[in-house]
Amino acid sequence: MKNATTPNHAKQNIAIQATLENVDCxxxxxxxxxxxxxxxxxxxxxxxxxxGDDWDTQKLKKRVKPGVIGSLPAGMKFSVKQGRELQKFLTPVAHEWMRVIRPGGFCLVFSQNRLGHRTAITLEDAGFEIRDVLMWRYEGQAKAFSQDHFIRKRKIATEEKDRLLQKLGGRKTPQLKPQGEMIILAQAPREGTFVDNWDKWETGLIDVNNPVINPTQFPGTVIQSKKPxxxxxxxxxxxxxxxQHLIRIFSAPRALVLDAFAxxxxTGVAAILEGRNFIGxxxxxxxxxxxxERIKAALHEQQSPNIIM
Ligand SMILES: C[S@@+](CC[C@H](N)C(=O)[O-])C[C@H]1O[C@@H](n2cnc3c(N)ncnc32)[C@H](O)[C@@H]1O
Known part of the structure; x- marks a missing residue:
């Protein structure tokens, strides 16, 4: 049984290596x-x-928070194009993942629930096997949007407004309260049997002995954790x-964990806390x-004998 507070690498005094590069993955x-x-x-x-794939935090705050597009809050305008763009963007990335991953290695990709099918198809087309869909369970905030305001703003007779308001009966845009986010669980094809693959690559099997979340229960596909x-x-x-929960289950101590979109x-902090190497x-x-900075602090905290950035 692993000790949750003292990772193996610290006990063995072996350096953990963590690298975070400021480049396009x-x-x-x-x-x-x-x-x-x-x-x-x-x-x-x-x-x-x-x-999109650009991520300027300041610009995003401006774009996502205020304003309304087509009777929806800005940032919630849905279109088929978004999924197609995601797939186009992820396709070369997934092929690169397939090249660098060991046989039997797991690939866990968070996804907006309504775009998860695009993520899954992209991984499958790159050669991964889709094994499951996990759900990060959290309590979100209801985002459905009332239409009453738009009816009241219409330049129509009051009777017509009243008729519409009554007909809609307080109905809202189609968004139930978000309570989870999908994580597509894919796996690179194994080399031979589970045993042979583990013996050679230390991948392809899961460790359910001491899960981080709900340690007394066999880990399941729905994982509860509060938004930070x-x-x-x-x-x-x-x-x-x-x-940490996912890293502990799906990788071996000292394995190399990759986060292409850090x-x-x-993920780097979690990998270090779990005594894994990291590249992001x-x-x-x-x-x-x-x-x-976060990764450096985590390495210091873990008293890793060697800090590599
Ligand atoms: C959803 S966020 C990841 C958040 C992360 N899980 C965390 O806990 O902070 C995606 C990140 O990918 C970055 N990104 C987008 N395109 C990228 C690319 N081509 N290469 C590397 N990073 C990219 C964005 O700048 C953004 O910070």
Whole structure:
């Protein structure tokens, strides 16, 4: 049984290596050799309205918060184009993941629920096997939008407004309260049996002995974790305990974990806390600096004998 507070690498006094590069992951990953990564755990850009692969936090705040487009809050305008753009963007990335991942290695990709099918198809087309869909369970805020305001603003007779208001009966735009986010669980094809693959690559099997979340229960596909209070300047920072939970189950101690879209560096921090090596890429300079600082602090905290940035 692993000790949750003292990672194996610390006990053995072996250096953990963590690198966060401020580059486009499509360039950065080209420097990696084949079959070097044991686990990909990543959270790509969202491709909802106004959010593509560019991620300027200040611009995003302006674009996503105020305003209304087509009777929807800005940032919630849905179109089929967004999914197609996400797929187009992720396709070369997923092929690179397939090249660098070890046989049997897992690839866990967060996805907006309504874009998850695009993520899954992209991974499958790149050669991964889709094994499951996990759900990060949290309590979100209801975002459905009343139409009453738009009816009242119409330049029509009061009787007509009243008729419409009554007919709609308080109905809202089609968004139930968000309570979870999908994580597509894919796996690179194994080499031979589970045993042979593990013996050679230390991938392809899961560790259910001492899960981080709900340690007394067999880990399931729905994983509850609160949205983090501290987001390190990132709108979509993920909870570190959730990432630790996934890393512990889906990789071996000292394995190399890759996050191609590192954001504020949460996956890097989680990997270090779990005694795994880490490589991450973040395209936005300000965010990359924050991620590097977090990762450095985590290495210090873990008293890793060697800090490599
Ligand atoms: C959804 S966020 C990740 C948030 C992260 N999980 C966290 O906890 O902070 C996606 C990140 O990918 C970055 N990004 C977008 N395109 C990229 C690219 N081509 N290469 C590297 N990073 C990219 C964005 O700047 C953004 O910070």
């Amino acid at each position: 499509r360039d950065g990953m080209k420097q990696l050799k084949e079959n070097v990564v044991s686990l990909i755990l990543t959270d790509p850009p969202y491709f909802i309205d106004g959010m 209070k501290e987001r390190y300047g990132h709108m979509t920072a993920k909870p570190v305990d959730l990432l 954001g504020s560096g949460s 890429y973040e395209i936005e300079p300000e965010m990359a600096t924050r991620a590097q």
